[in-house]
Amino acid sequence: MGAAHSPAPPPANRRLWVIIGVLAALLALAVIIIGVLWARGAPTPAATGGARPTPSATAAPSIAEPSAPSTGTASPAPGSSAAPGTPRPASCDELYSPEMVAAFGDMVLNPAWLDDPELDMKIGEDDPVLQGVIDANDSLLCQWAKPEGPSGAGVSTTVVWVDAADSATVQAHLADRGDDCFDQQGGLRCTTETFTEEGYFGESHFLRDGIWLATEYSSAGPEGYTLDMVDSLWPEG
Known part of the structure; x- marks a missing residue:
């Protein structure tokens, strides 16, 4: 086989x-x-010495929000809210005649130390009704004192621009609290004064044609102080 x-x-x-x-x-x-x-592409992890990077999400470019334009609004000038024709002194220097400035002797107008709010001296701070009217209206504060600091003597006047209603409120309040009020030089004048062992203290108020001159004084104040301001504001009489 x-x-x-x-x-x-x-x-x-x-x-x-x-x-x-x-x-x-x-x-x-x-x-x-x-x-x-x-071999022709990206290097291996061994060649880079670490793990192969992973692509991260690309952040969207930030767009800055436009800032609000500056208004550049300045504080209104004293008396800017006053009725047309009302006297509007731009500074305290316009309130006093050269003779009144000389009468104050070694006292000066608005010394720098009075900028301390704890030493503030102005009319109405002890009377909530008067202070309320001052705070609600345009005003100009003028103070006479020793240049070196507090001495217990000084004069403080606030020029307040008021409408008819606020003027009536002030007049009624001064009369109700017992001030001596009378007509003078085309306006209403109200005064009050107290004498003590430490000196004398008082207030003088004058209201006319949309202006209230509110003055507080302590052991100081030349004769004719209020009427000197009246003559400066209304030189025509």
């Missing part, structure tokens, strides 16, 4: 092995292509 031969694989099995061989070749080719592309 001759040598025995192995039977040939059936055709179906032969096709399966051919397909497997083709897929294996394609897979090997794909691995080679990926390796080449990777």
